[in-house]
Amino acid sequence: MAKAKVKQRKDSKGRVLLPGESQRGYDGMYIYTYVDPYGKRRYCYSKDLFVLREKKDQLIKDQMDGLDAYVGGKATINMAFDRYMNSKYNLRETTRSNYIYMFNNFVREEFGYKLLSEVKYTDVKMFYYHLLNERNLAINTLDTIQTILHPLFEMAVRDDVIRKNPTKGVMAELKKNSGKNKGIRHALTLEQQKAFIDEVKYSPEYNHWYPLFVTLLGTGMRIGECIGIRWKDIDFKNRSINVNHAVTYYTRKEKVCFGVSLPKTESGIRTIPMMDAVYDALKNEYDRQKRDGFCVVELDGMTGFVFSNRNGNLHNPHCINSAIRRVTESHNAREIIEAKRQQREPVIIPHFSAHHLRHTFCSRLCEGEMNIKVIQQIMGHKNVETTLDIYTEVSFKKQQDSLDELSQKMNFL
16 A cells, blocks of 8 residues: 655745745744653744754754753843852852952953853953943953853853853953054153142142052052051061051942952062151151041951041052042143143043052052062062063163153254
8 A cells, every 4th residue: 555645844935944934924934843851842933944953963963972052042131140159158258258349340241141041252352342432341340241151151161051151261352453452551751640649749639638648659569458558567666567458348238348359379478678758758647646646446356457537447449540540630630721821731630440550559669670579579560471461561762762862962953
């Protein structure tokens, strides 16, 4: 007995449709119907039959590899972050709070809604460019975000949710192409540096900031290290400051918190010689506090902090950067009028943060010190490459200045 001939299903163009494939009549959309590993019916769509079959082949490959593509398709970056943080039971509380703060403020609303399975390398790169150019994040801040996202996606890879980590190599390309890892925090010029310090020193409104800003500019300490120094860390006899910890600032359950962070590498522990301006500023501040009262804040068992605000609490970086902005705006507003009256070019201080004072100190140090290791030790740089980046930038500027002077002497014009 002859078998009945099965009628082949075809699309609108006469092409034979394979099992599981179909085409909707009203819009021509191709559909592949399949059952996932959990026995649920799922659908894959495409307006192109060949693209649909590529998706189908990938689904079959994923299932053969034991990869649940559907789970990968449903999990967002936000969901993965929450899962990742729950798995990091050994994080320091300050680190955990900082990660949550950074993710919630820069990732969750703008990028976190994306599905893990749909995030590509270029998506991550474009998001990072957005943070750098539109939200004006410093490269170090972006590094922190990468520190969060990279292991998050790596966890998804190891859980067989996605195949590749889309964050891998992004920062290296970003730094190489944008140059943001070299000299992005341009140092203040000598004129700008003097203008800023003078504005602080001689202004009745801002002169209480003078000891802090002179210490930042005259030692190159990181902001957390400077906030955290205690009187016991200062050796007036030998005119030096021992840097052995830092104060971190973070939020937890909408409350502002401080914590003490110990250096993660030996290079972070160092002794910085005090130049005269720093010595005088700190000695005068010590005498003032001896008369008016010392800071009584106790933090993780530490007391005797040098710097505190008018409420007796430790400074936080945001307030310090806000003070820098107010000082800068005050100087610039008056300087523009004064320069116009005197018929000269005004000395305008650019917008900068506390970390620029560290970069400025390092640049001044590079201008006068030829020993790279000495500079690295004073700055507490973990890698000498960081020191060399700044040194090279300064050296090139010195070469340009030397050639400009030579050009005038040779009288080419």
